[in-house]
Amino acid sequence: xxxxxxIELQNVAKTxxxxxxxxxxxxxxxxxxxxxxxxxxxxxxxxxxxHIIGLLEPDEGSILFEGRSRSAMSPxxxxxxxxxxxxxxxxxxxxxxxxxxxxxxxxxxxxKGAVPEEIQxxxxxxxxxxxxxxxxxxxxxxxxxxxxxRVALARALVTEPDIVLFDExxxxxxxxxxxxxxxxISDYQRRFGFTGVxxxxxxxxIFFIAQRVAMIDSGRIRFEGTPEDxxxxxxxxxxxxxxxxxxxxxxxxxxxxxxxxxxHLRREMGRLQRHQIPFSIVLMSMDPPEKVxxxxxxxxxxxxxxxxxxxxxxxxxxTDTCFRYAINTIMVVLPETDERQARSFCRKISRxxxxxxxxxxxxxxxxxxxxxxxxxxxxxxxxxxxxxxAAAESDRTVFYQSSP
Amino acid sequence: xxSLVTLKTPVAALGREVLSLTRYxxxxxxxxxxxxxxxFQPPIQFDKIRQQIFFIGxxxxxxxxxxxxxxxxxxxxxxxxxxxxxxxxxxxGSAVALSLVREMGPVLTAIMxxxxxxxxxxxxxxxxxxxxxxxxxxxxxxxxxRYLISPRxxxxxxxxxxxxxxxxxxxxxxxxxxxxALLGVNPAFYFSRxxxxxxxxxxxxxxxxALVFAxxxxxxxxFQGYYTHTRAExxxxxxxxxxxxxxxxxxxxxxxxxxxxxxxxL
Numbered sequence: 001x002x003x004x005x006x007i008e009l010q011n012v013a014k015t016x017x018x019x020x021x022x023x024x025x026x027x028x029x030x031x032x033x034x035x036x037x038x039x040x041x042x043x044x045x046x047x048x049x050x051h052i053i054g055l056l057e058p059d060e061g062s063i064l065f066e067g068r069s070r071s072a073m074s075p076x077x078x079x080x081x082x083x084x085x086x087x088x089x090x091x092x093x094x095x096x097x098x099x100x101x102x103x104x105x106x107x108x109x110x111x112k113g114a115v116p117e118e119i120q121x122x123x124x125x126x127x128x129x130x131x132x133x134x135x136x137x138x139x140x141x142x143x144x145x146x147x148x149x150r151v152a153l154a155r156a157l158v159t160e161p162d163i164v165l166f167d168e169x170x171x172x173x174x175x176x177x178x179x180x181x182x183x184x185i186s187d188y189q190r191r192f193g194f195t196g197v198x199x200x201x202x203x204x205x206i207f208f209i210a211q212r213v214a215m216i217d218s219g220r221i222r223f224e225g226t227p228e229d230x231x232x233x234x235x236x237x238x239x240x241x242x243x244x245x246x247x248x249x250x251x252x253x254x255x256x257x258x259x260x261x262x263x264h265l266r267r268e269m270g271r272l273q274r275h276q277i278p279f280s281i282v283l284m285s286m287d288p289p290e291k292v293x294x295x296x297x298x299x300x301x302x303x304x305x306x307x308x309x310x311x312x313x314x315x316x317x318x319t320d321t322c323f324r325y326a327i328n329t330i331m332v333v334l335p336e337t338d339e340r341q342a343r344s345f346c347r348k349i350s351r352x353x354x355x356x357x358x359x360x361x362x363x364x365x366x367x368x369x370x371x372x373x374x375x376x377x378x379x380x381x382x383x384x385x386x387x388x389x390a391a392a393e394s395d396r397t398v399f400y401q402s403s404p
Numbered sequence: 405x406x407s408l409v410t411l412k413t414p415v416a417a418l419g420r421e422v423l424s425l426t427r428y429x430x431x432x433x434x435x436x437x438x439x440x441x442x443x444f445q446p447p448i449q450f451d452k453i454r455q456q457i458f459f460i461g462x463x464x465x466x467x468x469x470x471x472x473x474x475x476x477x478x479x480x481x482x483x484x485x486x487x488x489x490x491x492x493x494x495x496x497g498s499a500v501a502l503s504l505v506r507e508m509g510p511v512l513t514a515i516m517x518x519x520x521x522x523x524x525x526x527x528x529x530x531x532x533x534x535x536x537x538x539x540x541x542x543x544x545x546x547x548x549x550r551y552l553i554s555p556r557x558x559x560x561x562x563x564x565x566x567x568x569x570x571x572x573x574x575x576x577x578x579x580x581x582x583x584x585a586l587l588g589v590n591p592a593f594y595f596s597r598x599x600x601x602x603x604x605x606x607x608x609x610x611x612x613x614a615l616v617f618a619x620x621x622x623x624x625x626x627f628q629g630y631y632t633h634t635r636a637e638x639x640x641x642x643x644x645x646x647x648x649x650x651x652x653x654x655x656x657x658x659x660x661x662x663x664x665x666x667x668x669x670l
Contacts, residue, residue, distance in 0.1 A: 085543065096531075
């Protein structure tokens with residue numbers, strides 16, 4: 001990244017009580033990216049986030065915004081800066097003495113020159129997007145944990161901020177909701193281009209939506225890089241941490257996790273190079289037809305992906321590996337298969353989808369249209385894995401489309 | 405030989421205590437001053453002040469009336485048996501009215517409001533602190549002092565004198581009930597003595613006390629809640645200690661300032 005970072009932490013240190021929570025943190029956060037901050041419990045992730053927004057001041061070091069230190073800013077500049085931020089608290093921090101609607105409206109209502117109709121409209125929009133119906137006049141204490149999380153998200157996003165800091169936005173949600181919230185954050189980020197910092201324990205799910213990952217350990221940044229980098233880092237401490245949290249199966253779909261899939265890919269590549277045994281990969285993505293506004297839409301897509309994964313497993317051989325490749329994408333590695341056979345595998349799945357509607361199931365997901373696209377590519381001994389995946393990504397064709 | 409250090413230690417300790425007390429008082433004063441000045445920052449938060457007046461004032465009326473009635477009755481009773489020895493039961497009205505207007509009214513009102521609203525204030529603000537709601541206000545660029553503390557200060561300044569007035573009136577009738585209706589002091593004497601002995605100065609003095617108690621109570625209770633997170637104890641334990649110390653400190657300070665004010669007002 002050549003552009004100068006939006007936020008830069010330089011040697012930030014903080015002692016709370018007798019604990020030196022941050023001990024010289026250096027971190028850059030780039031504009032328009034989602035940066036995930038991971039680390040053990042109590043390693044100072046939330047404290048770091050509070051330093052970024054200015055709830056805590058560093059004992060040493062400085063925090064630069066667009067190259068300027070906050071401590072050198074005048075009070076009006078600080079105020080203007082703070083308005084660009086939003087913060088989603090771990091424990092939601094909703095106000096008990098206000099109703100849900102008042103909670104979401106508060107950041108807008110307390111601003112000078114707020115027009116009540118405009119506020120109402122924006123609050124209503126956000127509540128609809130997060131599928132919060134019939135709770136307008138309830139107190140947050142009457143809501144379930146998952147609903148509170150969504151109200152907190154609505155309150156943070158209603159101001160249309162530039163920079164959103166999420167402190168464990170998905171902790172305590174079920175796998176489908178978790179993925180739906182991730183998918184929504186990533187979708188928002190693509191559409192509105194905000195800069196996100198997400199403190200999370202959801203490994204590897206968070207890697208699907210983050211462009212950068214930073215791991216904090218003993219008050220310092222132990223690792224900083226892309227999600228691909230962190231999964232291949234030689235640093236054992238970091239690997240142990242990630243692998244410790246990552247289960248071999250993706251919790252939502254039940255298929256293999258990304259790291260297991262990557263292992264298989266490497267093994268197949270080795271077999272191809274040594275014994276000339278061919279293999280193919282298929283990337284299958286499930287996408288909603290148009291923009292998904294509401295979290296129910298994101299949830300429906302995740303639920304469909306889960307169901308779709310079952311179909312893929314039913315149609316594949318024991319030696320095939322399918323794994324979660326991205327938030328909406330499943331990759332299937334087909335050993336001893338050439339491209340023609342791989343395409344027929346796709347057609348077979350497409351036929352089963354025609355016979356068995358993914359929707360006719362027990363749970364109450366909303367009926368939405370979706371598009372299944374697949375990219376098929378046969379590996380060549382001289383090509384690298386990245387090239388192979390890039391080829392599959394660019395070769396997408398729609399192979400099944402469902403109407404709502 | 406006693407070393408110099410041994411001699412210096414108690415002095416140094418005393419100095420440290422005095423300094424930390426001064427610093428604490430300074431912080432409390434600044435907390436109040438900021439909260440008070442922010443009342444007038446436009447737009448004035450009439451809605452929130454109204455809600456707090458309802459909470460601190462309106463909801464305290466019943467308990468104030470109850471306390472006032474029994475205080476007045478006891479004053480009537482005690483006064484009667486003290487005065488009857490000298491055959492001057494006619495002075496009962498003066499005795500009851502003066503002790504109510506000058507002392508009992510403002511002090512007992514303050515103590516009842518501390519028990520009812522002050523403790524609730526400390527607990528509510530303390531919970532908001534530990535559940536990061538105060539931090540959340542800051543992240544939304546809302547000044548927590550203006551949003552949470554200023555309306556409470558404004559409401560207390562309105563409510564305390566009014567509640568004190570209610571206390572005085574109800575107490576006077578309580579005295580009438582036990583002194584005249586029960587023990588037979590002539591009601592005409594009772595009320596005319598009450599009326600003639602209470603001067604404007606007494607009433608103004610009582611109101612000044614009420615205003616000072618309002619400031620002391622609301623500042624201490626909000627301050628204790630607001631700084632719950634700086635305690636050694638965390639979570640619910642911290643809030644419970646905040647609430648207890650809010651009640652204890654503000655009660656003690658009310659009685660202490662009462663003495664100081666009385667010496668000046670008399």
